[in-house]
Amino acid sequence: xxxxxxxxxxxxGPAHDxxxxxxxxxxxxxxxxxxxxxxAIPQGQPGRNGHARARCESRExxxxxxxxxxxxxxxxxxxxPQWAFLSRFMFILAxxxxxxxxxxxxxxxxxxxxxxxxxxxxxxTLTNSVVVIxxxxxxxxxxxxxxxxxxxxxxxxxxxxxxxxxxxxxxxxNGFLVGMAxxxxxxxxxxxxxxxxxxxxxxxxxxxxxxxxxxxxxxxxPFSLAPAIAPAIxxxxxxxxxxxxxxxxxxxxxxxxxxxxxxxx
Numbered sequence: 001x002x003x004x005x006x007x008x009x010x011x012x013g014p015a016h017d018x019x020x021x022x023x024x025x026x027x028x029x030x031x032x033x034x035x036x037x038x039x040a041i042p043q044g045q046p047g048r049n050g051h052a053r054a055r056c057e058s059r060e061x062x063x064x065x066x067x068x069x070x071x072x073x074x075x076x077x078x079x080x081p082q083w084a085f086l087s088r089f090m091f092i093l094a095x096x097x098x099x100x101x102x103x104x105x106x107x108x109x110x111x112x113x114x115x116x117x118x119x120x121x122x123x124x125t126l127t128n129s130v131v132v133i134x135x136x137x138x139x140x141x142x143x144x145x146x147x148x149x150x151x152x153x154x155x156x157x158x159x160x161x162x163x164x165x166x167x168x169x170x171x172x173x174n175g176f177l178v179g180m181a182x183x184x185x186x187x188x189x190x191x192x193x194x195x196x197x198x199x200x201x202x203x204x205x206x207x208x209x210x211x212x213x214x215x216x217x218x219x220x221x222p223f224s225l226a227p228a229i230a231p232a233i234x235x236x237x238x239x240x241x242x243x244x245x246x247x248x249x250x251x252x253x254x255x256x257x258x259x260x261x262x263x264x265x
Contacts, residue, residue, distance in 0.1 A: 080201040081211070083260040088198070089218040090254030091157055091190060094164055096226035097247040098183065105240040110173055120173055127177055128184040135188025149197035149264050152189055157255030160186030164248030168241045186251075200264045 106112040106120055143152050163183035170176050202211045233243050 080261045080264075081198075081215070083257050084194075084198050084201055085215055085218045087153065087157070087254045087257040087261075088194060088215065089222060090250045090257065091160065091194075092219050093222035093226060094160060094247040094251040094254070095187065096222040097230065097243060097250075098164065098167070100223070100226050101230060101240060101243060105167070105244070106173070106176070109240045110171070110176060112173065120176075124177060124180040128180045128187070131181050131184030132188035132191070135185050136192040139189040140192030143193045143196065149193055149200060150258055150261060152193040153197055153258045154255045156186045156190035156193070157251050157258065158186075160190065161248040161251035161255065162186075164244050164251060168244035168248065197258075197261070197264055201261055 102121060102124065103117050106117050107114065112120055139152055139156075143149060160183055163179050163186055166182055167176055167179035170179055198212070198215055199208060202208055230243055233246050234240070237243065237246075
């Protein structure tokens with residue numbers, strides 16, 4: 001199955017996602033098949049040469065079957081997709097905190113008038129979106145030219161964490177806009193490169209769509225969990241500043257999780 005246009009194409013051959021679980025049963029089947037092959041040799045007195053020839057043929061069939069068992073490529077780590085999942089989950093959780101509670105943040109932390117909040121959210125979103133578009137174009141091309149993935153995803157997550165901390169300590173609307181601009185830089189860099197990195201670490205390039213569907217849970221689940229987690233943070237913290245500080249920590253955790261991914265630069 002070809003990798004969709006615009007995504008990085010892995011140069012690895014097909015690799016198994018659960019090598020030990022699949023290889024061991026196939027080896028057992030090969031040995032059982034060999035025993036059955038030997039049992040199927042006609043009984044009688046074929047002579048010493050006949051028995052030796054039958055054993056050689058059985059061994060040859062066994063070797064050929066083992067050679068056809070898919071083997072993971074050297075250097076590929078089967079835990080890499082799991083670390084990529086965790087990294088994306090923590091990054092999107094930070095983003096979910098931001099977009100879900102920014103109206104309450106403006107009312108409670110910044111002290112904006114209720115009538116001004118819609119316009120302020122529009123301005124914040126516009127600022128964020130402009131930077132996201134510019135950052136995704138620039139860093140996406142830069143990642144393709146250098147062939148590097150992890151360093152961009154790591155940096156993007158750190159930048160986004162810094163943006164959350166800026167918003168957490170902001171006391172004016174201008175401070176909020178600065179945080180949204182920094183967040184746009186991190187988010188644009190992230191979405192441009194992380195998707196390509198995920199495709200590179202998938203275990204089987206013939207099942208890209210299925211595996212991407214599983215990894216997409218890391219993008220959807222945080223929006224369900226954020227409203228469940230936020231009340232507890234607000235109850236034990238000092239308001240929405242504490243909530244966005246936790247969001248910054250989530251983004252930083254996502255940054256360090258991506259460093260555990262193997263098999264990609």
